[in-house]
Amino acid sequence: MDQGAGGQRRSFRVSDAAKVRLTIESAYAASTRKQAALAEIGFFGPSSASSG
DSSP: OOSSSSOOOOOOSOSSOOOOOOOOOOOTTOOTTOOOOOOOOOOOOOOOSOOO
């Protein structure tokens, strides 16, 4: 992700997802003088392991 506030667009290699939105609803020790940050985001596809 880019270093900066605001919306960002990224392309994903999936065919059936139209949109992903991440929303931070609360953060530890948040204040008007601090920004929240995400260090890593991972998206994984369905497992290829058989269920039976």
